[in-house]
Amino acid sequence: MIRHIVAWRLASQDPAERAAQAQKMSDDLGALRGVVPSLLEITVGPDVLGGGNWDVALIADFADRAGLDAYQTHPAHQAVVGFVRSVVADRVCVDLEV
Numbered sequence: 463m464i465r466h467i468v469a470w471r472l473a474s475q476d477p478a479e480r481a482a483q484a485q486k487m488s489d490d491l492g493a494l495r496g497v498v499p500s501l502l503e504i505t506v507g508p509d510v511l512g513g514g515n516w517d518v519a520l521i522a523d524f525a526d527r528a529g530l531d532a533y534q535t536h537p538a539h540q541a542v543v544g545f546v547r548s549v550v551a552d553r554v555c556v557d558l559e560v
Contacts, residue, residue, distance in 0.1 A: 463502075464524045465560045466533075469516035473551035483549045484508035484518045490542045491520055498536045500529030516554070523560075530557065 470487070474480045491506045506520040524530040533539055 463560050464527055464530050465558050466522045466524065466530055466555070467520070467558070468553065468555045469519045470546065470550045471515075471552040472517045472549055474549065480517060481508070487518050487542075487546055487549070490545065494533075494536075494538055494542065497538045498533050500524055500532040500536075502529075 472480045472483055474483060485508060488507045492504060494501055495504050501522060502525060503523040504520065505522075506518070508518050509516060522533070524533060
């Protein structure tokens with residue numbers, strides 16, 4: 463199984479705008495559950511402690527690399543990516559075998 467872990471830092475300096483963007487990202491990415499067939503499990507949400515490091519994190523599981531690739535190119539995921547890229551300043555990603 464492949465575990466896809468991503469965290470984003472948002473570009474906005476306005477706390478209310480950041481919170482709204484983080485929630486929209488979380489909602490939109492979470493809505494991919496049941497839409498992208500290869501997506502086995504997804505956990506996504508904004509940082510609730512306000513630690514100042516990363517604003518949103520995602521953990522998603524796929525049976526294999528082909529499943530992750532199918533997720534990355536799925537039209538529903540690509541629609542979310544457009545918004546994410548418009549509000550993100552930085553991204554970190556790790557894919558590991560579990």
